[in-house]
Amino acid sequence: MPALAPATILVPTPHGPAAAHLHVAERPRGALVLGHGAGGGIHAGDLVAVTAAAQSAGFTVVLVEQPYRVAGRRAPPRAPTLDVGWSAVLAHLAGDVLAGLPLVVGGRSSGARVACRTAVATGAIGVLCLAFPLQPPARSGRPPAPSRLPELDAARVPVLVIQGDRDPFGLPPAAADRTVAIVSGDHSLRVGLTAVAATAREWLAEVVPE
Numbered sequence: 001m002p003a004l005a006p007a008t009i010l011v012p013t014p015h016g017p018a019a020a021h022l023h024v025a026e027r028p029r030g031a032l033v034l035g036h037g038a039g040g041g042i043h044a045g046d047l048v049a050v051t052a053a054a055q056s057a058g059f060t061v062v063l064v065e066q067p068y069r070v071a072g073r074r075a076p077p078r079a080p081t082l083d084v085g086w087s088a089v090l091a092h093l094a095g096d097v098l099a100g101l102p103l104v105v106g107g108r109s110s111g112a113r114v115a116c117r118t119a120v121a122t123g124a125i126g127v128l129c130l131a132f133p134l135q136p137p138a139r140s141g142r143p144p145a146p147s148r149l150p151e152l153d154a155a156r157v158p159v160l161v162i163q164g165d166r167d168p169f170g171l172p173p174a175a176a177d178r179t180v181a182i183v184s185g186d187h188s189l190r191v192g193l194t195a196v197a198a199t200a201r202e203w204l205a206e207v208v209p210e
Contacts, residue, residue, distance in 0.1 A: 001201075004151075006021060006022060006023050007021075007022045007024070007132065008020065008199055009022065009092075010023070010064060010070070010093045011089045012088070012092075013060035013067055013085040013088035013089065014061055014084055014085070014087065014088065014194070015060070015067045015077070015081055015084060016067035016068075016070065016071055016085075017063060017067060018065060018066055018067050018070060018085055018086075018089045019064070019065040019066070019069075019070050020040060020062050020063075020064055020065075020089055020093065021062065021063040021064075022057055022060070022061075022090075022097060023026075023051060023060065023061040023062070023063075023122070024062045024097060025055065025058055025059060025112065026058045027058070028058060028059060028060040028154070029057075029059065029102055029208055029210055030039070030057045030058075030059050030060075030063045030101050030102040030103070030104060030204070030207075030208035031043070031059060031060045031061075031062065031093075031098040031100075031101040031102070031103050031104065032044050032050075032051075032060070032062070032063070032104045032105075032106070032117075032128070032174045032204065033053070033062045033063050033064060033090060033098075033103065033104070033105050033106075033115075033136065034047055034050065034063050034064065034088075034104075034105075034107045034128070035062065035066065035086060035106070035107030035108075035110070035112075035114055035115060035210070036063070036064075036065065036066070036069065036107060036108065036110075036111050037107075037109035037110050037111060037131075038075075038076045038109060038110035038180055039074050039075070039076075040109075041065065041069060041111050042063040042064075043093075044108055044188075045189065045190050046109055046130045046131070046162075046188075046189040046190075046193060046194055046196050047063060047107075047130070047149065049064040049193040049194075049196050049197040049200075050130065050195065050196065050197060050200045051063065051180065053197040053198070053200050053201040053204075054200065054204055056201065056210070057102070057201050057204055057205055059104075059204060059208070060097070060098065060101065060125055061064050062093060062097075062098070062194050064086065064089050064111075065106075066075055066082060066085050066086070066157075067085050068153075069163050071167075072100050075208070076110060079113070079114075079117070080193065081143045082110070082114050083117055085116070086114045086118055086119060086122075087118050087121060087122060089204040090103075090105070090118070090122040091122075094122075094123070100204070102125050102207075102208045103122070103123060103124050103125060104124060104125060104126040104128060104129030104204065104207060104208065105118075105119060105122060105126075105127055106125070106127050106129055106130065107128075107130065108131050109127070109131050109132070109133050109187070110133070111130075112127070112128075112129035112130060112131070112132045112133075112161075113133065113148060115128075115129070115155075116135055116151045116154055116155040116164025117151055117154055118176065119154070119155040119156065119157055120154070120155075120156055120157075124155075124157055125157055125158070125160075126157050126158045126160070126203075126204075126207040126208075127132045127155045127157060127159045127160070128157070128159075128160050128162075128200060128203070128204070129152070129159060129160065129161040129162065130162050130189060131162070131164065131167060131169070131187050131188070131189050131190055132148070132161050132163065132169070133148060133169040133171055133187070134147060134148055134149060134152075134169050134170045134171070134172045135147050135148070135169055135170045136169065137168045137169065149172065149173075152178065153175075155177075155178075156175050156177075156208055157177065158179075159177060159178040159179070160179050160181065160199070160203040161178065161179070161181070161182070161185060162181045162189070162196050162200065163178045163180060163182055163183070163185065163201055164182075164183060164184065164185035164186045164187060164188075164189050164192060165182050165184055165185065166185065166186045166188055167185075168186065168187060169187060179203065181195075181199045181203075183195040183196055
């Protein structure tokens with residue numbers, strides 16, 4: 001099921017336009033929509049690797065750039081603003097290019113957090129988390145930041161977390177509907193891309209069988 005040539009559309013949101021980079025399969029079995037990290041973009045190695053893996057499995061893939069990135073800013077806004085922008089993009093896609101397709105959402109780091117927080121509202125059937133930032137590293141002289149585990153628990157659908165074995169944000173626990181796959185690497189996942197891609201492809205095939 002080959003993919004058609006990539007295309008980019010601008011999607012209006014309450015906080016400015018977001019960019020949706022479409023990799024549309026000719027006969028898709030499902031859709032995978034991925035968000036980027038807080039300070040990075042859609043060209044992160046793990047996002048590129050998972051995009052290729054999902055395409056090879058017959059998925060239409062959409063990489064979403066949040067409005068702040070489209071506007072040229074690197075620092076992300078607060079979580080509610082991110083969630084609103086993401087949800088607006090998903091609603092637009094669900095009524096257009098992804099209409100009728102089983103929807104899996106996800107992203108790397110901050111993008112994974114957004115996908116988990118909004119999974120129920122967006123109608124996703126699964127969440128793919130790349131380098132979920134579970135526990136921010138402690139800063140000298142400051143109390144530990146709260147764990148983000150409640151965000152993972154909020155997904156309420158099958159979740160795959162792919163985490164580096166040296167990630168300074170720690171390792172999320174597995175749960176009944178949550179699989180945690182450990183690969184070689186740190187938070188960037190740069191050295192474990194082959195394993196990242198293979199693990200994502202296998203899990204996607206289970207979540208959306210042919």
